[in-house]
Amino acid sequence: MILSHKIRIYPNNKQKSHIEKSFGVSRFTYNWILEKFNQYQATNTPFYLYELKKEFNAIKKVSFPFVCEVSKYASQEAFIDFKDALRAYYNKTKRHVTLKYKSKKDPHQNYYVGGDLIRVFQKEGIDKDYLKLPKMNALKLSEKIRFNGHIVGVRIIREHNIYYVVVNINTEHHMSSISKPNFSVGIDLGIKHHITLSNGLQIDYPNLSSLINRINFMQRKLSRKNHPRTKDDKTPCSNNYIKQKAKLINLYRRLDNVKRDYEKKVTSILVNHYSDICIEDLSVEHMKHNRFVAKNLQFMSFNKIRTNLEYKCSEYGSNLHIANRLFASSKICSNCGVAKTKLKPSTRIYKCHNCGLSIDRDLNAAINLKNYIGRVTSDIMPLDLDSFIADCKKSNVNVFRIEEGR
Numbered sequence: 588m589i590l591s592h593k594i595r596i597y598p599n600n601k602q603k604s605h606i607e608k609s610f611g612v613s614r615f616t617y618n619w620i621l622e623k624f625n626q627y628q629a630t631n632t633p634f635y636l637y638e639l640k641k642e643f644n645a646i647k648k649v650s651f652p653f654v655c656e657v658s659k660y661a662s663q664e665a666f667i668d669f670k671d672a673l674r675a676y677y678n679k680t681k682r683h684v685t686l687k688y689k690s691k692k693d694p695h696q697n698y699y700v701g702g703d704l705i706r707v708f709q710k711e712g713i714d715k716d717y718l719k720l721p722k723m724n725a726l727k728l729s730e731k732i733r734f735n736g737h738i739v740g741v742r743i744i745r746e747h748n749i750y751y752v753v754v755n756i757n758t759e760h761h762m763s764s765i766s767k768p769n770f771s772v773g774i775d776l777g778i779k780h781h782i783t784l785s786n787g788l789q790i791d792y793p794n795l796s797s798l799i800n801r802i803n804f805m806q807r808k809l810s811r812k813n814h815p816r817t818k819d820d821k822t823p824c825s826n827n828y829i830k831q832k833a834k835l836i837n838l839y840r841r842l843d844n845v846k847r848d849y850e851k852k853v854t855s856i857l858v859n860h861y862s863d864i865c866i867e868d869l870s871v872e873h874m875k876h877n878r879f880v881a882k883n884l885q886f887m888s889f890n891k892i893r894t895n896l897e898y899k900c901s902e903y904g905s906n907l908h909i910a911n912r913l914f915a916s917s918k919i920c921s922n923c924g925v926a927k928t929k930l931k932p933s934t935r936i937y938k939c940h941n942c943g944l945s946i947d948r949d950l951n952a953a954i955n956l957k958n959y960i961g962r963v964t965s966d967i968m969p970l971d972l973d974s975f976i977a978d979c980k981k982s983n984v985n986v987f988r989i990e991e992g993r
């Protein structure tokens with residue numbers, strides 16, 4: 588399995604200019620291919636990427652000598668990137684896929700270096716990893732590379748003014764050998780409480796309201812500074828506008844980091860404690876059209892929780908079960924199995940007319956999802972629940988027990 592580890596780097600000026608040059612070469616090559624592609628499309632000539640690569644390599648030394656100043660991967664990988672873009676374009680897996688020229692002004696830039704040209708080493712007396720890339724001095728990584736294994740490749744990226752390396756490592760299933768108790772859990776995702784577990788615990792989304800208020804305030808402040816307001820407006824951006832924008836970008840990054848940190852931690856804890864996990868197959872695309880829901884940050888996390896669980900389960904040797912989309916987890920009674928035909932979204936307590944069960948709505952759904960797994964697993968002990976809560980507290984995850992009848 589290939590895992591990637593994104594690590595922040597602090598390149599010096601010389602390294603920075605080399606990295607920027609590599610971004611430029613990667614961008615240039617990509618745009619060169621796209622231009623050729625558009626020409627071929629206009630004249631209905633068949634298009635072969637392989638032939639184009641040969642053509643590019645034949646002329647690059649004379650026509651584009653700057654390409655040779657950086658690693659060969661910067662230009663060669665652009666062909667692979669274009670191939671992927673082309674595949675997405677024809678498959679239409681995502682909607683509105685267009686082939687776009689890459690812009691220098693895009694705050695997100697990247698280039699790739701293959702594993703054969705990379706060396707990772709340590710210096711004596713310094714507890715840091717160093718990464719040696721072609722034609723550049725070694726970069727000090729701000730963290731140690733987390734996984735052991737063969738490095739397949741590295742992508743250097745810049746997000747606004749911050750540089751990272753994403754190290755792709757081919758690892759063995761190193762965690763799957765750890766034996767875990769045979770516990771199962773159902774997870775219900777919701778808006779009011781982000782995660783409800785069938786073991787009677789609820790996890791709330793981190794409280795981001797102060798950060799979001801600050802972002803809104805800064806955004807309003809930004810709009811008052813001098814800057815072009817329409818496409819044809821020739822007003823230059825003032826220095827104050829640029830300064831304010833940098834502050835805002837930092838806040839957005841923080842928001843992103845808090846969200847990602849939560850998603851990673853909560854899924855790690857779940858996978859560490861349970862061998863069988865069941866979640867709903869939410870139709871996120873469908874729900875996005877709901878205006879109220881679409882603005883909700885917690886909701887946007889649902890997909891992330893699922894993708895994180897998917898790869899973490901295979902890494903840590905747990906099984907992930909995904910309930911059928913038609914499985915009405917919130918309408919079925921978790922005690923007797925009788926389903927209601929209608930249940931208002933505002934009803935917080937589920938009351939069964941058949942057996943008289945009165946239970947928290949989300950907990951009922953979570954228990955149903957646990958039962959969906961169908962396999963007989965051990966009952967969870969209070970001691971294990973305590974260790975689960977302790978793990979959450981350690982990671983600053985907001986967890987609490989559902990009180991009866993609340």
Ligand SMILES: [Zn+2]
Pocket residue numbers: 920921922923924925939940941942943944
């Ligand atoms: Zn019932």
